[in-house]
Amino acid sequence: MDTSDAAVVGAQDVLAGFAAQVAAQRSAVALDGGPSRRMTYGELYGASEALGRRILKAGVTPGQIVGLLFDSGLDFTIAALAALRAGAAFLPLDRRQPAERLAAVLAEAAVEVVICDPGNEASVPDGPRILRNGDGDTEPDAAEVSLPEPDGAALAYVFYTSGSTGRPKGVAVGRAELAAFARAFADRLPLRADDVVLQIAALGFDVVIEEIFPALIAGATIAFAHENGPLAPHELTSLMEQRGVTSVELTTTYWHEWVRQLHEEGRRPPAALRRVLVGSDRLDRGLVGRWLHWGVPLIHVYGTTETVVTNTMHVVSGEAVSDPDRPVPVGTSLAHSSVHILGDDLRPLEFGETGEIAVSGALARGYLGAPQLTRDRFVEIRTGPDEPGTRVYCTGDRGRLLPGGVLEFLGREDAQIKIHGFRLELGEVEAVLERLPWVERAVVVKAAGAEVSRLLGYVRRVGAPNPRALTAQENGQLADHCRGALPPHAVPAEFFACETFPVTVNGKVDRVLLAETDADRATMSVSAPLPDGPLLDPVCADVVRAWQDVLGRTGLDPDQGFIAQGGSSLAAMRVIAGLRARFGVAVPLTRLLRARSAGELARFIETEQAAGTGGPSKELTEHRV
Incomplete structure (x- = not known):
């Protein structure tokens, strides 16, 4: 993996900002898990230090990766800080992932220790040692273990994302890059010590990094809304009112649903709310208009796991949604990164020209165990004839820069999509389906025009063309096979049999047509009508x-x-x-x-x-x- 970006952002470690807040406001509330579970900055420092010593006592050496498997965002935060204080990197895990996928990820990342709460021990695959993080858990003589000095050049964390070959890829981010992002994000909003940031993202989703680390270096309070699973919009509103939340980031689709329900019920956003960040998909202009009427700032963001979560921000105004033919901008670069628009030859384009979005600055180190893929996506460009080479990540997204450096996101260049806030390579789902011995070819698309995002899976059977509909047994087998190998958001909602796939004039599968067509679906359905x-x-x-x-x-x-x-x-x-x-x-x-x-x-x-x-x-x- 390329580590050259550490020199760009300096050797500062993210723990330095946290330690400064501990010194400045030791008794201030850092973590709010409700009336029965709050921790001050001083208590959080002590808890992460004690767990960090236990991690080292368990045999983890600086530079190794430890797994984190929690339902509780509060306990996840303690464990992530503890891993960093032990000199290790952390790998967030999700118990909803199939066991086969969890085992593969742990093996590729060479994880020897998984830290988890007692309720998740059964979800840890065989192999790694389990280190429980709960009341009364101790490691004999751990207090005698010395914690290493922070090293900004070391690895901070790894997130696994969807891979086009059917194999997830581990995105590795350094501690200096994490520090640069956290400071840039906190400064841009800006976050203050009297902010209450809601941690609502799934713990296996990289937005959790954005919810935790900028808040900790700003001295803010993090309120948690996890463990019981996802919240419906009316539950979100109630929780935010109870905790006095001032800042939250939501996926665009979730935000759309929240605004609809607030409007239908004649309610307003919580009074304490200072800002809402949204990202991952295009904004509905009508809902933006309703939101702006309530007077709470709406911030449109853009970024990828490989570019350390978020790279641009845009405070949405009425002017931004006045032109129906233009997307709502995703803004200008944060201080830790720069955005470029590249042509097919990797040449930077001028303002107004459309091309591939690339990002430089504080980037991921690369992909674990995938040097060729790292070289393919993290490339060097020249921004001018006399300029030195600049390392950039090529996102695969299309966009253009407006005068002033404002970015417009215009969609994907390939078969990667966003669904429920997650980036998903459709090729990963197709590869899983094609592992079934009776499936010759599979094509997966995101249904077009659906108010609620869903995936559709089309399969062609092995052997002679067979136009018959899928049987109930085949349909169930496809669904069960996907659930056993893919995260929940990657499992198609419906499956259909195809004798042939439609193609474009270039001979490629016409995914747009498959996503839009509703013809003959009734005849392909194997479900019985609703009993009366x-x-x-x-x-x-x-x-x-x-x-x-x-x-x-x-x-x-x-x-x-x-x-x-x-x-x-x-x-x-x-x-x-x-x-x-x-x-x-x-x-x-x-x-x-x-x-x-x-x-x-x-x-x-x-x-x-x-x-x-x-x-x-x-x-x-x-x-x-």
Whole structure:
């Protein structure tokens, strides 16, 4: 991996900013996990120091990578700081990932120790040693172990992202680069000691870096909204009001849903809110207009895992959404990076010219165990005839720079997409499907025009052309095979059989046509229509209809869960809004996601109605961390 960027950003370590805040405001609240779990900066410093010594006592040496497997964002933060204080790098893990994928990632990163909470021990694959992080856990004589001096040239963390070959790739970021990003981000907003930053991103999603480290070097408080799983928009609003949140970043699709529901319910954003950051997809102009009416600053951001999370920011104004033919800008570069627009020959283009977006400055060191891929994506360009070479990451995104250095994002150049906030290489999903012995070719697309993002999988069987629809057994096998090898957001919602794939004039598969066509889908569906009459009770029938309305499909099985039939957390938010309007019951998002059938959810609704709550249940209002 290339380490030349450390010289660009200097050797400062991210722990220096945190230590300065500990010295300045030791008794200030650093982590807020609710009334029963708060930690001051001094307590956080002590907890991370003690765990850092235990990490070294467990045999980890400086420079090694340790795995972190937590449901709790608060405990994740302690463990991430502890790993850095031990001189190690950390690798966030997600127990929702298939065991096969977790094992492969741990093996490639040579992880020998995984730190986790007691509830996640069973999810750790065989091989690495487990180091529990919980009350009463100790390591004999760990207090005698000396912590190493911080080293800005060392590795800070690794995040695994989707890979086009079917194999995830580990993006490795150095400590100096992390420090440069955290300072640039905190200064640009700016974050202050009286800010309360909400940590809401999934712990396996690199936005968690943005939620934690800039806040810690600014002396702000981090409030946590994890452990119980994702939040529906009305749950988010309640939590933000309870914790006095001033700053939050949301995926664009989630933000869209939140604004819709606030508007429909006649509510406003929480009073303490100073800013909302959004990124990962294009903004809906109509919803931007509604938001701006409330007067809370909206900040559009852009960045990638390889370029240390976020590189540009733009405070959205009414002028930015006035031209329907222009995308909402994603802004100007933060201090730790610079944006370039490149032509096919890697030549920097002029203002207004469209090309590939590339980023220089504080970049990832490269991809673990993939030197050729690193060389392909991290390249050297010359910004002028007499200028030295500049290392840049070629993002694969298309865009253009306006006068003043304002970036417009115009979409992808390849088969990588954004879904539910995650970048996904469609080739990874296709490669997994093609491992099935009866699948000759697979093509996966993101459905066009759908209000809720979903993936569609098209497969061609091995052997002679066969136009028949997929059987229920084949459909189930495809879904189960994907769930066993891919993260939840990468599993297609529907599968279809194709005798031949449509092609463009250049002979490539016409993904646009596959994404847009609805023809013959009814004949390809293997689901039965919704039973009528006595087969379903009225509440259960209404639940199934709510699912079908949101997913745009008929014939869902009331004896299966919402997720098992192609639902997602974002689609579930739409369902919850509909159920609230129909029954006057606030169904917690996690309750819907975990329900094993429509009947189970119907029984919950009936229980809430019988209790006469008419609003949030106890389960909804308890946000544990």
